[in-house]
Amino acid sequence: MRSVTTIKHTLTTLFKSLFLLVLVGGFFASSALAESQINPARAKFNYQLFCQGCHVGDGRGGKDVPNFIGFVGNFLKTDKGREYLLRVPGSANSAVNDEKLAELMNWIILEFGEQSVPKDFRYYTAEEVGRIRKSPLMEVVEYRKAIIQDLKDKYLVTPKYKSDENLK
C-alpha cells in the first residue's frame, strides 16, 4: 500500500510540474507573439490588394513608383523618414485600418528591406500609425528628395536605383 501512495505522489508532482512548465512556456510564447504581431498570410494579402498594383509583386516598383528592395529600411534611420513612410499617399490614404497598416508596414520592411533595415528596428504600432497618418503629405517628391539627401549626408546611404533618389 505504501508503494502505491508513493507512486501516486510522484505522479501528482510530475503533473504539477508539467502544468507549470506549460504555463511558463505559454507566457514566453505569447510575449514573443506580441513582439512580432505579423500574420504573414494576411499581410501579404493586404500588400497584394493595396500596394502590389504599383509597387509590383517583388517590391521593385517601376517608372515613378519607388523601389522597396534593399532600400525601404533606410527611412527608419531618422524620425522624419520613419514618419514619411506612413505619410505617403499609398499608406496614409489606404483603405486599411491602423492595426492592419502597422502590420503591413512591418511586413514590407522585413520582406523587402534586406540589409537596409536597422538592427534596432522598432515595429510600427497601431497607435503610431493612427497618429502619424493623420498628417498625410500633400507634396511627396520634393519631400522625399530632402529625406534621401539627409540620409546620404548623415548615414552615407547609397541609393540603389535612380528611382530611390528621384521620382519624376
Place this chain on the structure above:
Amino acid sequence: MRFFDKFFEKSARSVAQNSSRRGILKKLGVTILGGAAIPLLPVARAADNPSYPQDDAAGDPASCDYWRYCAVDGFLCECCGGSYNSCPPGTEMSPITWIGTCRNPVDGRNYVISYNDCCGKNQCGSCLCQRDEGDRPLYRSDKSNDVNWCLGANSAVYHCSTAIVVGVAFEQ
C-alpha cells in the same frame, strides 16, 4: 574471448530464428513499391506543382464569363493572340496595374487577380468584356478599371487585358 563467442552465437541464432532467408526480398520490394507510390498521392503532387485550380475545368478563358474576368473592363488578350496571363506578340505588359479578387467556381475559393494591361498596339477589338464586379470609382484609383493602366508601360496605347492569378485571398 568466450564472451565474444557467446555474444555472436546468440545474436546469429536469434537472427536465424526470427527472420526468414528471403524476407529481405519482401521488405525491399515493399519499400521500393511503396516509395514509388508516394508521388502518386495528392499531397506530393500538390507540392510538386503549386498551380491554381486549372482552369479548363472552370470554363473557357476566351469567354467573358470565365471566372478570372470578374472585374475586367476591356478586350481579352485570350482573343488577341495572347492568353489570360500573357500579352500578344508586339505588345508590352504594364507592370503597374490594379488588383482585386475573383471567386473560382471549381474550389469555391477567392483568388487575387492582377489585371495587367498589354500596351503598345492599337485596341485589339475582339472579345470586349465588361463585368466590373468590385470595380470602384476613379477616386479610388487603385481599385478602378477605368484607369488606363498602360500609364506604367513605355507606350500608353491600350491593346488588351490579362487576368493573372497572383495568390490566394486571405479569408478574414
